[in-house]
Amino acid sequence: MLQEFLKPRTVAEAVKFHDANPDYFYIAGGSEILARGYPAVPEKISGLIDISGLGLNRIVLEEKALRIDPIVTIQELADSPETGKPHFAILREAALNVSNRNVRNRATVGGNIAACKSCSDIIPPLLVMEAELDVAFTCGKRALVPILEYVIRGEKDLITAIRVPERENFFMAIRRYTRTANDLALVNVCLGLRLLDGKIKDARLAMGGVAATVMRMPEAEQFLTGKELAGRISDLAPALRACVEKTVHPLDDHRGKAWFKKELAGGLVVEALYLAAGKGGIL
Numbered sequence: 293m294l295q296e297f298l299k300p301r302t303v304a305e306a307v308k309f310h311d312a313n314p315d316y317f318y319i320a321g322g323s324e325i326l327a328r329g330y331p332a333v334p335e336k337i338s339g340l341i342d343i344s345g346l347g348l349n350r351i352v353l354e355e356k357a358l359r360i361d362p363i364v365t366i367q368e369l370a371d372s373p374e375t376g377k378p379h380f381a382i383l384r385e386a387a388l389n390v391s392n393r394n395v396r397n398r399a400t401v402g403g404n405i406a407a408c409k410s411c412s413d414i415i416p417p418l419l420v421m422e423a424e425l426d427v428a429f430t431c432g433k434r435a436l437v438p439i440l441e442y443v444i445r446g447e448k449d450l451i452t453a454i455r456v457p458e459r460e461n462f463f464m465a466i467r468r469y470t471r472t473a474n475d476l477a478l479v480n481v482c483l484g485l486r487l488l489d490g491k492i493k494d495a496r497l498a499m500g501g502v503a504a505t506v507m508r509m510p511e512a513e514q515f516l517t518g519k520e521l522a523g524r525i526s527d528l529a530p531a532l533r534a535c536v537e538k539t540v541h542p543l544d545d546h547r548g549k550a551w552f553k554k555e556l557a558g559g560l561v562v563e564a565l566y567l568a569a570g571k572g573g574i575l
C-alpha cells in the first residue's frame with residue numbers, strides 16, 4: 293500500500309530519496325503506474341518519487357544531436373518543431389503511433405523507455421539511431437549509457453536526458469501491425485539504412501513484440517549490409533524474410549499467436565526495406 297509520496301526538487305534529491313528507499317518507484321506521467329499498476333501491482337508500491345517537477349521537460353537541438361528531456365510527453369515530442377526536421381522526423385512518426393492523444397498527453401518519453409515494454413513505439417527508432425541516455429545512478433554517479441544497454445539490463449536508474457545523434461545519408465522506416473489504432477502493436481519494426489551509390493553501407497534493425505524487450509536484429513543487419521538495392525529488393529525479400537523469421541521467438545498472448553507474429557515480423561521488415569529505400573531515392 294502506498295505510504296509515502298516524495299516530491300524532490302533536484303535530480304540529486306530524487307536520487308538520494310531512491311538510494312534511501314530502493315523499493316520506491318520514480319513516477320513521471322503515471323500512465324503505467326497509475327493505469328496498470330506497472331511495474332508492481334499498486335498494493336505492492338509502498339512509495340513513489342515524483343520526478344515531474346525536476347524541470348526536465350525540454351527538447352533542445354544541440355550540435356549534431358537532439359537532446360530530449362525525460363519528462364517531455366509523447367505528444368510534445370510529436371508537436372516539437374525539432375521532430376519536424378528530416379533528421380528526427382522518425383521520432384514524430386513513432387510518437388504519433390502511440391495510442392491516442394489522451395495517453396500521449398500523460399505518457400513521457402523517459403517513462404516509455406524505463407517501462408521498457410516489448411512493443412514500445414518509442415524505443416525502436418532510438419535503438420536504430422543509437423541514442424544514449426544520461427543516467428543518474430543511486431550511488432550518485434552520472435553516466436551516458438547506450439539505450440540498448442539500459443533496455444537489455446532492465447535498468448531502473450533515473451534517466452535525465454536522451455541524446456539522439458544526427459546521422460547523414462541515413463534513411464529510416466517504421467512499420468507496425470495493431471488490431472486497432474488505439475492498441476499496442478503486435479509487432480513493430482524500425483529499419484535504418486545508410487546508403488551510398490544504391491548500396492547499403494550500414495543497416496540497423498530494431499523490432500518490438502518478438503521478445504520480452506525491443507531487440508536489435510544483428511543477423512538481419514548483417515544480411516542487408518553491402519547489398520545492392522536498385523532493382524534488387526524483390527530478389528532480396530525472401531531471404532531477408534526467412535532470416536528474420538528464423539531469429540525471432542515471439543510468445544502466444546491475447547494479442548496474437550506466435551506463428552502469426554513471426555510471419556508478421558518477416559513481412560513488416562520487407563515493407564520497411566521498400567519504404568527506407570524509397571526515402572533514399574532508390575525506388
Ligand SMILES: Cc1cc2nc3c(=O)[nH]c(=O)nc-3n(C[C@H](O)[C@H](O)[C@H](O)COP(=O)(O)OP(=O)(O)OC[C@H]3O[C@@H](n4cnc5c(N)ncnc54)[C@H](O)[C@@H]3O)c2cc1C
Nearest residue numbers: 318320321322323324325391399400402403404406413451
Ligand atoms: C492505455 C495505454 C495505451 C498505451 N499505448 C501505447 C502505445 O501504443 N505505444 C507505446 O509505445 N506505449 C504505449 N503505452 C505505454 C506508454 O507510452 C507508457 O506508459 C508511458 O510512456 C510511460 O510514461 P509515464 O511517464 O506515464 O511513466 P510512469 O507510469 O510514470 O512510469 C513508468 C515506469 O517508468 C519509470 N520511470 C518513469 N520515468 C523515469 C525516468 N525518467 N527514469 C527512470 N525511470 C522512470 C517508473 O518508475 C515506472 O517504472 C500505453 C499506455 C497506456 C496506459
